[in-house]
Amino acid sequence: MGDYVLVLNAGSSSLKFSVYRRSDSDALEIDARGQIDGIGTAPRFTAARGDGGAGIKNEGLNAAVCDAPSALEHLAGWLRSRYVGAQVLGVGHRVVHGGPRYTQPLLVTPAVLDDLRALVPLAPLHQPHNLAAIEAVSERLTGVPQVACFDTSFHRGQPAVATLVPLPRNLGANGLQRYGFHGLSYEYVASMLPKAAPGIATGRVIVAHLGSGASLCALDKGKSIDSTLGFTALDGLCMGTRPGALDPGVVLYLFQVLGKSAAEVEKILYKESGLLGISGISNDMRHLLGNPAPEARLAVDYFVYRAAREIGGLTAVLGGVDGLVFTAGIGENAPEVRRRICEASAWLGVRLDPDANRRSAACISAADSRVSVWVIPTNEELMIARHTSRVLGLVEAGT
Ligand code: AMP
Numbered sequence: 001m002g003d004y005v006l007v008l009n010a011g012s013s014s015l016k017f018s019v020y021r022r023s024d025s026d027a028l029e030i031d032a033r034g035q036i037d038g039i040g041t042a043p044r045f046t047a048a049r050g051d052g053g054a055g056i057k058n059e060g061l062n063a064a065v066c067d068a069p070s071a072l073e074h075l076a077g078w079l080r081s082r083y084v085g086a087q088v089l090g091v092g093h094r095v096v097h098g099g100p101r102y103t104q105p106l107l108v109t110p111a112v113l114d115d116l117r118a119l120v121p122l123a124p125l126h127q128p129h130n131l132a133a134i135e136a137v138s139e140r141l142t143g144v145p146q147v148a149c150f151d152t153s154f155h156r157g158q159p160a161v162a163t164l165v166p167l168p169r170n171l172g173a174n175g176l177q178r179y180g181f182h183g184l185s186y187e188y189v190a191s192m193l194p195k196a197a198p199g200i201a202t203g204r205v206i207v208a209h210l211g212s213g214a215s216l217c218a219l220d221k222g223k224s225i226d227s228t229l230g231f232t233a234l235d236g237l238c239m240g241t242r243p244g245a246l247d248p249g250v251v252l253y254l255f256q257v258l259g260k261s262a263a264e265v266e267k268i269l270y271k272e273s274g275l276l277g278i279s280g281i282s283n284d285m286r287h288l289l290g291n292p293a294p295e296a297r298l299a300v301d302y303f304v305y306r307a308a309r310e311i312g313g314l315t316a317v318l319g320g321v322d323g324l325v326f327t328a329g330i331g332e333n334a335p336e337v338r339r340r341i342c343e344a345s346a347w348l349g350v351r352l353d354p355d356a357n358r359r360s361a362a363c364i365s366a367a368d369s370r371v372s373v374w375v376i377p378t379n380e381e382l383m384i385a386r387h388t389s390r391v392l393g394l395v396e397a398g399t
Contacts, residue, residue: 003087004031005394006079007384009094010133011126013039015071018050018381019079020389022089028389032056032082033381036071045074056082068132069139076140090145091137092388094184094380096126096233098150100175105149105387108134112148122232125270147388154183154190155217155224162226162317178235180227182209182328184380186217189327191383193222196362197374200323206314208307209378210337211328212240212283216307218314226317228310234269237310238303240283243273245306275299285330285337304337308344321348321371326364327378335360342373 002022009016014037021031034047034057043065047057057078065071079088093108097119106112113134120127134146155163156179163178186207193201205219214237215229228236228245238244254260254268268277276283279299281291288296315321324345326338335357342352349370357364365373388394 003089004083005089005385005388005392006091007093007381007388008091008133008137009381009384010068010129012129013037013041015039015068015075015133016381017075018385019083020385021083021086022394028385028394030382030385036061036065036074039068039071040066043071045078047078068129069136072133072136072140088141088144089394090147090388090392091141092147092149092384093130093134094151094384095130095134095148096151096181097123097179098148098152099179100177102148102150102153103156104153105147105384105391107391108146108148116148124266125233145392147384147391149184149384149387151181151183152179154187155180155227157223158225158227165231176231178227178230180215180217180224181229181233182213182215182217182227183224184383185209185327185378186219186224186227188379188383189325189376190219190222190224192376193219193325196376197323197325197372200372200374203322204318204320205323205325206311206318206321207325207327208311208331208341209328210237210307210326210331210334213242214239214244214303214307214328214330216310216314218318220318226314228314236306238278238299238306239274240285241271241274241276242269243277275303278302285334289334289336300337300340304340304344307341311341311345311348315348323372323374324350325374325376327376332360332375332377338364338373338375345371 005020005028007018014035016035018033019031020028023029030050032047032050036043036045038044043061045057045059045061048055065074095116099119101115116131137146165176165178189207202221207217207219209215213233215227217227218225234242236244254265275288279288279295281296282288288300330337339352339357342350350373351366351369352364353366360375363374
């Protein structure tokens with residue numbers, strides 16, 4: 001087995017990983033991917049071959065796998081046994097927030113890590129776990145270079161009006177601006193458009209990243225010019241546990257009238273709202289679709305309503321729209337949600353091919369649709385592998 005680049009995407013209770021191996025022809029190719037999930041509750045390790053072949057590991061772990069360091073310890077043991085004698089060339093991490101300073105993927109140093117820690121309040125759901133994985137790697141894989149790849153980088157070329165937070169100027173000195181997130185996903189989709197959907201690649205495209213986090217990005221000739229997520233990952237669309245855009249007066253009300261503390265408000269906004277908050281049943285679209293409870297239906301109705309409303313807004317930003325792309329867990333796997341969003345966007349000239357939509361085909365619009373509609377599975381890990389190999393001066397990662 002050749003040397004490899006390890007890609008890590010660390011969440012609150014899961015550590016997702018991918019292994020990109022250096023092949024004989026000096027290209028980086030996906031060899032395996034998997035995750036340790038249920039960290040701290042019922043930890044489980046699963047791994048599959050990168051080419052989508054059979055699973056290579058699926059086992060419950062003992063409760064000692066209770067945090068990022070112990071999860072990494074377990075993963076490192078598995079990697080040593082599978083890739084005997086191979087060297088880890090580098091580790092690429094998904095880091096949600098790069099703040100005002102970090103506009104490109106870069107090598108992690110202790111000073112960079114300190115700066116990224118200061119951004120934890122801007123992404124409390126993700127950033128602490130992303131950084132815990134970096135720290136765990138420094139301790140256990142001493143000397144292996146690490147690259148931080150930011151979800152904010154792809155949006156950094158947006159025009160000033162799109163990034164503005166219209167509060168008093170003196171409050172804006174420390175990076176109070178809209179950043180946008182899911183950038184690794186959008187960057188990957190944009191990189192795929194010339195091959196997957198050449199007719200729209202140089203046009204005006206709205207990409208809908210609909211997963212447990214959800215947002216839209218307006219692409220003009222492949223560049224991000226606006227997105228629905230902003231200063232933090234709370235803005236825009238309704239998400240699994242986050243509300244999306246709120247009247248800021250609601251937040252004042254939570255503090256002043258309901259007497260909530262800052263910690264309570266943070267928990268409400270990041271963990272208790274969105275699909276979960278509206279339905280009181282689940283944050284998972286799979287559990288809500290087909291559930292006859294009125295609260296479940298209302299949650300899905302709101303998710304669709306908000307997505308269609310924001311598609312209209314970004315169409316105005318782009319001055320029209322040529323293509324619509326669905327990606328991420330819901331976007332790739334929920335034909336009913338795609339159908340409903342597209343029906344609500346019929347005024348833009350969107351018409352689906354119902355059969356192609358049911359099959360989640362690559363192109364799901366009808367032949368006479370003025371706007372072509374696509375399903376492009378995202379691959380943030382490949383984007384991270386590409387950035388990591390570029391920053392470390394290794395070979396280019398293939399697709
Ligand atoms: P992601 O964050 O991209 O991994 O997406 C995760 C979310 O995708 C889950 O919470 C589900 O709500 C949703 N999802 C995954 N598969 C399906 C499916 N077959 N139907 C509806 N929603 C799905």
